[in-house]
């Protein structure tokens with residue numbers, strides 16, 4: 130496969146924040162990108178576009194034709210009522226995996242989250258890094274939906290031979306915006322590098338990896354991602370002085386923001402109906 134013709138990637142949730150970074154960067158690495166989302170962005174860029182709902186199997190079947198890799202990002206990215214999480218994140222993720230098998234797509238890469246393990250305490254990871262082999266400790270219904278995502282990925286890898294990678298993304302934004310994000314930041318460019326590495330890794334069966342940049346203060350073990358070819362280039366340290374100057378709170382290790390890997394998500398309650 131030449132650099133100019135890696136194959137076709139379908140990105141669900143392509144209109145969102147992470148999707149916007151990936152649909153800008155992956156075509157430059159030779160991928161033909163097809164975006165899929167409830168909405169169409171004003172300027173989708175050099176990609177094909179399909180408007181649809183991940184809860185709609187027919188829309189997914191149409192979008193997956195001729196696809197080599199599905200990158201599944203679509204969903205609610207924060208805490209919400211369980212019925213909404215169930216519909217969009219849990220049933221929607223099931224539908225995406227099932228459509229991939231139905232349409233003979235060999236590989237699915239999904240956006241899991243650090244909130245699948247958000248209730249681990251930072252104090253226990255001062256001198257060591259947290260691995261991907263710890264038991265899940267979700268910090269929200271949202272985090273629970275990411276544990277489901279990792280579980281159905283494992284099941285479909287074993288049952289159907291699907292190649293699956295689940296990325297526990299830290300914080301993928303243009304810049305880190307808080308002290309916590311200095312530890313959890315995944316730069317947009319490293320996000321593109323990571324998803325590209327997972328899309329091209331040979332011999333992928335099933336892997337969970339953490340998704341972050343080469344941050345000096347990270348708590349998460351990047352080795353599983355590095356073994357699959359990810360080489361991060363960015364470090365949040367470049368933004369440390371700016372973040373510190375903007376910080377409005379004093380650093381209190383008992384503040385949930387600093388106590389738990391999931392930060393303030395451990396205090397989030399679902400909105401009222």
Ligand SMILES: NC(=O)c1ccc[n+]([C@@H]2O[C@H](COP(=O)([O-])OP(=O)(O)OC[C@H]3O[C@@H](n4cnc5c(N)ncnc54)[C@H](O)[C@@H]3O)[C@@H](O)[C@H]2O)c1
Pocket residue numbers: 141142143144145146147148165166167168181182183184201202203204205206207217221240241242243297298299300301302
């Ligand atoms: N941004 C981060 O730092 C971060 C961290 C951890 C995990 N994640 C995960 O990465 C993914 C993308 O996050 P994001 O920050 O880009 O979120 P986002 O809200 O910006 O994008 C999500 C996209 O999904 C689409 N969507 C929602 N429901 C849909 C449905 N039923 N069918 C089709 N499309 C639907 C939305 O329209 C939106 O464009 C999410 O699954 C999120 O949980 C993101």
